[in-house]
Amino acid sequence: MKNISGFSAKAVLLTASLMVLASCNDTWNDHYSYKNDSNYPVEKIDVTLKGIEGYKNFYKTLATTDMCDKYGKRYENSDGSYQSFLSLLNQDQFLTVWAPSDASIPDSVWAKYTDPNKDDALNFEVGEQFIKTHIARFKHTIGGLDTTKVFMMNGKPVVSTPTSIAGQAYHGTDKNIRCLNGILHCLDGNIKYLPNIYEYITTSPEYKTILGDWYASYTLEEVDESRSVASGIDENGEKIWIDAVMIESSVLLKRYGNINSEDSTYAFLLPSPELWQAQFDRIKQYYVYNELSLNNDSLQKFYAGNAMLTDLTFNMNRKAQRYLPDSVYSTRYNSGENRRDQKPYHIFSHPFDPVTGIFGKGQCKDSIECSNGKIYITDNWPFVDTLTFLRNIKLEAENYRNLNSLFSVYERTVNSIGGVDLKSPVKVMRISYSTGELSWNARFNIQGNLKGKYKIQAIILPNQDEDNKPIRLHPSVQFNGESILDSTWIEWDYFDYDGVRDSVSQVMEYYIINDPSKVDTLEIGVVDLPYCAYDMNTAPLSVTLSSRVNTNNVDIYTSELWLDGIILEPVVE
Numbered sequence: 001m002k003n004i005s006g007f008s009a010k011a012v013l014l015t016a017s018l019m020v021l022a023s024c025n026d027t028w029n030d031h032y033s034y035k036n037d038s039n040y041p042v043e044k045i046d047v048t049l050k051g052i053e054g055y056k057n058f059y060k061t062l063a064t065t066d067m068c069d070k071y072g073k074r075y076e077n078s079d080g081s082y083q084s085f086l087s088l089l090n091q092d093q094f095l096t097v098w099a100p101s102d103a104s105i106p107d108s109v110w111a112k113y114t115d116p117n118k119d120d121a122l123n124f125e126v127g128e129q130f131i132k133t134h135i136a137r138f139k140h141t142i143g144g145l146d147t148t149k150v151f152m153m154n155g156k157p158v159v160s161t162p163t164s165i166a167g168q169a170y171h172g173t174d175k176n177i178r179c180l181n182g183i184l185h186c187l188d189g190n191i192k193y194l195p196n197i198y199e200y201i202t203t204s205p206e207y208k209t210i211l212g213d214w215y216a217s218y219t220l221e222e223v224d225e226s227r228s229v230a231s232g233i234d235e236n237g238e239k240i241w242i243d244a245v246m247i248e249s250s251v252l253l254k255r256y257g258n259i260n261s262e263d264s265t266y267a268f269l270l271p272s273p274e275l276w277q278a279q280f281d282r283i284k285q286y287y288v289y290n291e292l293s294l295n296n297d298s299l300q301k302f303y304a305g306n307a308m309l310t311d312l313t314f315n316m317n318r319k320a321q322r323y324l325p326d327s328v329y330s331t332r333y334n335s336g337e338n339r340r341d342q343k344p345y346h347i348f349s350h351p352f353d354p355v356t357g358i359f360g361k362g363q364c365k366d367s368i369e370c371s372n373g374k375i376y377i378t379d380n381w382p383f384v385d386t387l388t389f390l391r392n393i394k395l396e397a398e399n400y401r402n403l404n405s406l407f408s409v410y411e412r413t414v415n416s417i418g419g420v421d422l423k424s425p426v427k428v429m430r431i432s433y434s435t436g437e438l439s440w441n442a443r444f445n446i447q448g449n450l451k452g453k454y455k456i457q458a459i460i461l462p463n464q465d466e467d468n469k470p471i472r473l474h475p476s477v478q479f480n481g482e483s484i485l486d487s488t489w490i491e492w493d494y495f496d497y498d499g500v501r502d503s504v505s506q507v508m509e510y511y512i513i514n515d516p517s518k519v520d521t522l523e524i525g526v527v528d529l530p531y532c533a534y535d536m537n538t539a540p541l542s543v544t545l546s547s548r549v550n551t552n553n554v555d556i557y558t559s560e561l562w563l564d565g566i567i568l569e570p571v572v573e
Contacts, residue, residue, distance in 0.1 A: 045097055045179045046089035052174075055099045055186060058134075060114040062086040065126050072124040085131050095182040096140040096150075098165055100190030128154050129193040139183050142175045155262045156371045158191060166191045194371040197268045198253075198260035201375075206273050210280075214305055219250040255306075257313040257331040259372070266373035267314040267328075269358060271381065272365070276308070279381055283307050286390065286450040290480075290531045290540075303534055307389035311346055316373060325352055328359075345387055358382050386570060393454075393568040395446050397429035403442055408434040412562065414461050418517055426519065428461050431561040433547075438559040441546045444566055445539035451532045453571035456485075456524040456543060459564035462516035469558040470514045472548045475524040480540040485525045511548060513557075519564065526571060541568075 049059050066074045066082040075083045089095065102110070113126055132154035140150055142162060150160050158166040165187070174186035195203065202212035233239060253259065259266050271279065284304035289296035311330040315321070321328055326349065333346040348358050355362040359376050368375040386392075398411045414426045433440040456477060463469055477485035487509050514520040524543065533540050543566050549559040 042178055042180055044090050044181050045095060045184055046086050048177060048179050048184055049089070049097065049099060052099070052184075052186065054101050054103070054171075057102045057105070057110045057114060058099050059086070061110075061126065062089065062131065064114055064116040065118065065131060066123055068120075068124050068127055072120055074120075074123070085127065085135075088135075089181075092181055094137070094139050096136045096138065096185070097182065098134045098168075098185045098187055098191060100134060100168075100187050101171065104187070104189040132156075133158075133191045133193045141183060142170065142185065151262070152191075154193075156194065157262055194369060196260055196262060196372040197266055197370045197375055200368065200370055201268075201270065207270070207276075210273055210276055214301070215250075215252055218252050252306075252309065255332075256309050257315055259313060262372050264372055265316045267316050267359065268373065268375045269312045269314075269364075269382075270375050270377050271308075272377055272379050275379055275381060280304060280308055283385075283389070286452055287532050287534065288451045289533075289536075299535075300532075303532075310388040311348075311383055326350065341392070343387060348382070386572065390450065390570045390572070392570070393446065393448055395444055395566045396427075397444075397563040397565045398427040400429060400444060402445065403431070408432045412464070414464060414562070417462055417519070418467075422519070426461060426564055428562045428564050431563065432559060438549045438551070438554060439547050440559075441544055442561070443542050443544045446541045446543060446566065446568065447533060447536070447539040449529050449533050449541050449568060450570075451529060453526055453528045453573070454568040455526050455571055457567045457569065458512065458522050458524060458543075458545065459567065460514040460520050460522060461562040461564055462514070462518075463558040463560050463562055466558045466560070468516050469556070470516045471559070471561055472553065472557040473512050473561070474509055474546040474548050475512055476544045476546070477524065477527055478542045478544070479527070479529060484527050509548075521567075 046059075046062075049055060049062075062085040065085050067085055067088065068074050077083060089097065105113075112122070113130065115122075118126065133152050133156060135153045136150050137153065140160065142160070145162060147159060147161050149157050150165070151157050160166075163169060165185075168187045168189040168191055171186040171188050177184040177186070198215070201207045202216045204212065257266055258264060259268060284300055287300045287303045287307075289299050310332055313331045314328055315331050320331075323329075328348050328351040330346040330348075338345050338347075351357045351359045353362075354360045357363060358378075363380050363382065364376040364378045366377040368377070403409050409429060409431055412428050412430050414422065414428060416422060431440070431442055456475075458473075458475065460471065463471065475485075476483060512522040512524065514522060529541065531540075545561065545563075547559050547561070549557045
């Protein structure tokens with residue numbers, strides 16, 4: 001990658017694109033210039049800064065710190081030397097510098113910053129977290145009454161007012177100092193570096209191992225085509241990039257929120273390390289995959305972690321949070337899903353209530369300011385399993401297409417029952433034996449179960465062609481080809497001829513019979529599933545419904561099934 005004035009093209013383009021988002025003023029306004037008269041010798045920023053008393057340490061830091069790419073590799077000159085940040089301030093490109101005063105930082109810290117023999121890690125840290133926090137591209141003058149957002153060279157947004165930036169006051173009238181290649185402002189203090197939420201959880205010693213490394217392991221770099229320059233197509237039909245701007249992308253960031261983005265504002269509910277580990281150990285038991293499954297341990301960790309993340313992230317912009325302070329929605333909120341199930345998924349009432357709110361002091365023991373929002377650390381797990389990851393599983397019968405050709409199967413829409421209109425039409429699968437037989441078996445394969453207990457139910461509507469006739473069904477359940485729910489044992493006591501009490505047991509087939517006057521939900525039984533099949537292409541679980549209508553009872557029962565669906569409801573113990 002070629003260099004532009006001491007910076008890689010990639011870095012320049014990335015930073016410039018970020019700065020376009022800010023309300024920057026790249027037009028010099030004489031009204032706000034400092035010492036702006038024809039007799040004053042205007043120099044470049046590096047020379048100007050060197051001559052100002054009280055800011056010598058920042059100058060030394062610039063001179064002893066080399067510029068690096070995002071991986072910490074120093075930019076090298078043609079002669080093998082490295083490019084210092086001071087050389088940047090001598091280039092013919094417009095910059096704005098907010099110089100921190102010598103007095104604002106302890107001498108011990110300045111000694112570290114100005115050390116000419118910094119190792120690579122410290123060199124990178126000082127450049128990214130200190131120097132770049134005080135420099136921005138383009139001209140940013142101070143004046144008027146406006147409050148604006150400025151994006152610094154490291155992408156961090158800071159709030160600028162007529163009297164301060166990021167809460168740090170200007171040193172008297174030492175602002176808007178005109179230079180040949182930009183503007184210099186002098187501060188009484190220094191601008192504090194704030195990590196974004198993603199940076200915090202991936203670098204914090206407390207969270208890096210338990211959450212950060214896992215989060216980062218699913219993060220990749222992708223070309224941002226909208227901000228990159230291509231020069232054609234290679235022999236494989238792929239674009240050739242002469243200046244590629246790379247962005248971090250992750251399935252987790254896409255799913256739960258771009259907490260690495262500096263132009264968004266998030267709230268992140270972060271369980272304490274102890275709470276995270278305890279909840280992870282509990283939840284992962286639902287994601288125990290068959291030992292024969294490929295990468296079963298990795299699947300368990302990934303999906304248990306996903307379950308943990310479900311409602312931790314909240315986009316706090318006004319469009320996403322229209323009902324604050326009454327309620328707050330996590331990034332996983334979907335209005336259609338909530339209307340369908342009539343459940344308050346991903347919604348939390350009165351989030352800032354001091355006692356009960358998920359962000360309140362009664363629930364959170366600490367909070368951490370970040371460059372793109374705030375982290376709330378909690379020792380309390382405020383989530384209900386059945387409203388997050390442990391959901392009902394419903395097979396919509398009308399969408400099931402795997403029954404064999406022996407059946408007459410087609411979709412029907414029921415608008416009313418017994419002359420009474422339903423609140424909303426119900427689509428059903430109508431099943432009957434195509435040859436006119438009364439008895440039949442219909443097997444339904446169900447995907448996506450977790451390990452544990454489920455109550456299995458069938459939702460049956462009346463046969464609209466045979467009013468007031470219920471259907472008589474024998475249900476059975478199979479898992480991995482083995483029957484786990486079929487018939488039942490009936491046991492009763494009796495007395496023999498000698499008056500001795502005894503008992504007898506017998507396997508009896510059991511039946512479910514619907515009420516033809518309503519949409520009837522019938523319980524099939526409770527099963528304990530030995531392992532998870534979540535997000536697998538296979539369906540080890542199946543439910544078979546068998547018609548038990550014959551010539552002896554056909555006057556009582558209908559042999560046609562009008563099935564809305566089969567539900568697996570988790571049993572929480």
